[in-house]
Amino acid sequence: MTEPSKRPYEPEPPPLPIRQVEGQEWWLWGFAVAVTLVLTFGILSLTFPGFRLPASGFYSLNLKEWVRGLAALVLLFDIYTVYQHLQLQRVRRRLAERDRLFQLITENAADMIAVVDGHGRRLYNSPAYQKVLGYGADELASTSSLEQVHPDDRDRVLEAAEKARLTGRGERLEYRIRHKDGSWRVLESTASAIPAQGGGTDGLVIVNRDITERKRVEALLAHQAFYDGLTNLPNRALLLDRLQRAMVISRRHSDFKFAVLFIDIDEFKVFNDSLGHEAGDDLLIQIAQRLKVSLRGVDTVSRPRPGKDIDPLPGESTLARPGGDEFVVLAEELHDPSDAIRISERLQERMTVPFTVNGHEIVVTAGIGIAFSDPNRTEAQDVLRDAEIAMYRAKHAGKARCEVFDNAMHVGAVQRLQLETDLRKALELDEFRVHYQPLVSLQNGQIVGFEGLSRWQRPQGIVMPGDFIKVADEIGLILAINRNLLREACEQLRRWHALFPSDPPLTFSANITAKQFAQGDLASQLGEILQQTGMDPRLIDLEITENIAMADAERSAIVLSELKALGVRLSIDDFGTGYSSLCRLQRFPVDTLKIDRTFISGMDQDIETHEMVRIIIMLAHNLGLKVVAEGIEKPEQMAMLKHLGCEMGQGYLFSKPVSADEIEKLLTSRFTTSASHTRAKAAGSPSD
Ligand code: C2E
Ligand code: MG
Ligand code: MG
Numbered sequence: 001m002t003e004p005s006k007r008p009y010e011p012e013p014p015p016l017p018i019r020q021v022e023g024q025e026w027w028l029w030g031f032a033v034a035v036t037l038v039l040t041f042g043i044l045s046l047t048f049p050g051f052r053l054p055a056s057g058f059y060s061l062n063l064k065e066w067v068r069g070l071a072a073l074v075l076l077f078d079i080y081t082v083y084q085h086l087q088l089q090r091v092r093r094r095l096a097e098r099d100r101l102f103q104l105i106t107e108n109a110a111d112m113i114a115v116v117d118g119h120g121r122r123l124y125n126s127p128a129y130q131k132v133l134g135y136g137a138d139e140l141a142s143t144s145s146l147e148q149v150h151p152d153d154r155d156r157v158l159e160a161a162e163k164a165r166l167t168g169r170g171e172r173l174e175y176r177i178r179h180k181d182g183s184w185r186v187l188e189s190t191a192s193a194i195p196a197q198g199g200g201t202d203g204l205v206i207v208n209r210d211i212t213e214r215k216r217v218e219a220l221l222a223h224q225a226f227y228d229g230l231t232n233l234p235n236r237a238l239l240l241d242r243l244q245r246a247m248v249i250s251r252r253h254s255d256f257k258f259a260v261l262f263i264d265i266d267e268f269k270v271f272n273d274s275l276g277h278e279a280g281d282d283l284l285i286q287i288a289q290r291l292k293v294s295l296r297g298v299d300t301v302s303r304p305r306p307g308k309d310i311d312p313l314p315g316e317s318t319l320a321r322p323g324g325d326e327f328v329v330l331a332e333e334l335h336d337p338s339d340a341i342r343i344s345e346r347l348q349e350r351m352t353v354p355f356t357v358n359g360h361e362i363v364v365t366a367g368i369g370i371a372f373s374d375p376n377r378t379e380a381q382d383v384l385r386d387a388e389i390a391m392y393r394a395k396h397a398g399k400a401r402c403e404v405f406d407n408a409m410h411v412g413a414v415q416r417l418q419l420e421t422d423l424r425k426a427l428e429l430d431e432f433r434v435h436y437q438p439l440v441s442l443q444n445g446q447i448v449g450f451e452g453l454s455r456w457q458r459p460q461g462i463v464m465p466g467d468f469i470k471v472a473d474e475i476g477l478i479l480a481i482n483r484n485l486l487r488e489a490c491e492q493l494r495r496w497h498a499l500f501p502s503d504p505p506l507t508f509s510a511n512i513t514a515k516q517f518a519q520g521d522l523a524s525q526l527g528e529i530l531q532q533t534g535m536d537p538r539l540i541d542l543e544i545t546e547n548i549a550m551a552d553a554e555r556s557a558i559v560l561s562e563l564k565a566l567g568v569r570l571s572i573d574d575f576g577t578g579y580s581s582l583c584r585l586q587r588f589p590v591d592t593l594k595i596d597r598t599f600i601s602g603m604d605q606d607i608e609t610h611e612m613v614r615i616i617i618m619l620a621h622n623l624g625l626k627v628v629a630e631g632i633e634k635p636e637q638m639a640m641l642k643h644l645g646c647e648m649g650q651g652y653l654f655s656k657p658v659s660a661d662e663i664e665k666l667l668t669s670r671f672t673t674s675a676s677h678t679r680a681k682a683a684g685s686p687s688d
Contacts, residue, residue, distance in 0.1 A: 134180030449507030597631025
């Protein structure tokens with residue numbers, strides 16, 4: 001609180017109690033001297049000759065008594081005076097000590113202490129005023145301190161001062177005051193009334209504390225709690241707060257519509273990893289600015305409408321960054337749901353202008369998911385999650401896509417979440433099994449090896465890989481699933497090698513997914529399993545699809561060479577469904593090409609398909625690759641493939657993928673048949 005005073009600055013006004021004491025003291029001394037003089041004169045006049053009254057017994061006796069009595073009175077009075085003097089000295093010393101203490105406290109206190117009289121005139125200002133506000137004593141004296149108070153706070157200050165004066169008790173008050181350098185300081189002030197002797201107040205003692213720094217830190221903390229440190233955009237907490245507010249309004253006013261646009265930058269991780277995190281941050285800041293500017297643009301962009309040229313798009317939109325490479329727009333007061341799509345298109349269009357980071361030109365695209373205000377949703381995070389689900393769908397569909405949330409998406413997302421949870425549990429419960437599908441030599445019909453295919457054995461039945469491999473791959477669970485599969489299969493193969501020896505020995509093929517292939521230590525992990533199970537690497541075949549190999553051809557060449565160095569064989573799976581470029585495959589150290597089932601199933605019906613299969617086999621052979629035909633179901637297909645020189649086949653014609661027990665039965669029967677053949681041949685009888 002400030003003291004509205006116009007009186008000059010008086011550093012040391014003589015304290016009132018001392019003045020009173022001193023006044024009393026002079027009066028006392030004067031009175032004592034006067035009484036002493038009068039009494040001395042009286043005694044002398046009665047004692048000295050000339051002053052003698054006629055001698056009579058009565059008078060001389062009375063005179064002596066009078067003199068003695070007067071002398072005793074003088075003595076008593078002087079004793080009293082000396083006693084009073086000593087008392088006064090003690091009081092004066094104590095007051096002087098208190099004065100010194102007051103001086104010491106006020107001079108050294110960091111807080112600004114002011115004393116104002118009953119009329120609000122300034123009686124005292126502690127030196128802290130100069131330290132905190134920069135004003136010297138003279139400057140303070142010549143200005144009204146109310147002038148320095150922020151205009152918006154003046155009424156409050158006056159009101160508080162008045163209240164303190166009336167009630168005798170001041171309340172805590174915060175107000176802004178101008179520093180000599182022109183900046184604003186925040187003061188926290190408390191006033192106490194000085195009680196007057198006859199009741200009421202004599203003035204106020206005001207203690208002002210500079211809390212500017214504390215306020216700044218508090219404001220900073222509050223800002224950090226609600227704003228993203230990198231882009232200075234509202235963070236998730238503030239976004240949810242605004243979203244909740246919008247939801248409340250939309251429940252009250254049915255015509256108030258809003259939309260949430262969930263934006264995710266396509267392949268931001270790639271930029272971040274290749275340019276470094278600092279450059280990644282820079283890119284995010286630029287994207288935030290671009291989006292902000294684009295939204296402002298959207299607000300004023302006109303929308304053609306019959307009869308009207310200009311119809312502004314939604315007024316308020318909040319751009320927030322809930323985290324990572326995600327941005328969210330809360331577009332309020334939509335006229336029509338199509339407004340949200342228009343905003344999304346505008347944002348995507350603006351993003352196509354390249355960004356410059358570290359001198360590199362970078363083109364960024366973003367996937368956008370849109371969720372609209374829905375009266376059935378009560379929680380802000382549910383709406384945000386809907387928009388996020390739609391965003392994932394958009395990203396799934398490709399780059400720079402936009403999807404609007406619908407309920408089917410919600411059901412899909414819930415199912416997907418359930419599947420993820422179930423898959424994790426299944427791994428713990430060891431519910432994954434390996435089924436083996438034989439690979440057969442088309443030249444002699446012998447089983448040469450097996451492809452291992454996963455099956456999820458749930459209590460409610462078997463789940464096929466098509467229904468879980470992709471999700472398992474996306475959540476990284478495939479790594480553990482296939483590690484177990486490979487270990488189990490290697491042990492199984494070793495057992496079959498011992499039971500059913502053949503030349504060459506039975507091989508095993510395993511499928512590799514994108515996630516596995518992207519793993520840095522695929523080769524070393526595989527090497528470890530081979531070593532632990534004692535499996536000959538030459539009998540292992542790893543199948544990767546063309547798409548995986550071609551996604552990052554340079555890296556693939558390195559990984560494939562690492563795998564090759566282990567001694568394993570490599571195959572291209574599902575050939576014909578992806579890039580279908582034998583030329584490009586040439587640079588990879590692969591051994592086998594597996595022609596996709598779709599070609600094989602059509603080759604006996606369609607001459608063109610037959611021709612394509614013929615050419616693929618021919619080109620593969622030219623590149624030194626062996627060929628496996630997938631999905632042979634009919635003897636005619638097998639006959640055609642054999643005729644075209646295809647080395648191996650796989651399909652229901654020979655066997656469906658079955659359990660290890662089934663395979664063992666199959667191998668036993670084949671083994672005994674061929675053994676009896678051999679015996680029969682040896683005995684010279686005709687075999688077939
Ligand atoms: P794939 O590697 O091309 O495996 C061949 C698929 O074709 C198998 O389907 C097999 O059952 C099926 N198939 C084989 N012969 C015939 C036939 O004559 N007719 C028909 N209609 N289908 C035939 P499955 O077991 O459903 O596996 C599907 C895909 O899932 C596999 O394709 C493979 O890419 C993937 N997969 C399966 N298990 C695993 C695994 O453990 N790890 C990985 N990474 N992928 C796996
Ligand atoms: Mg395969
Ligand atoms: Mg295949």
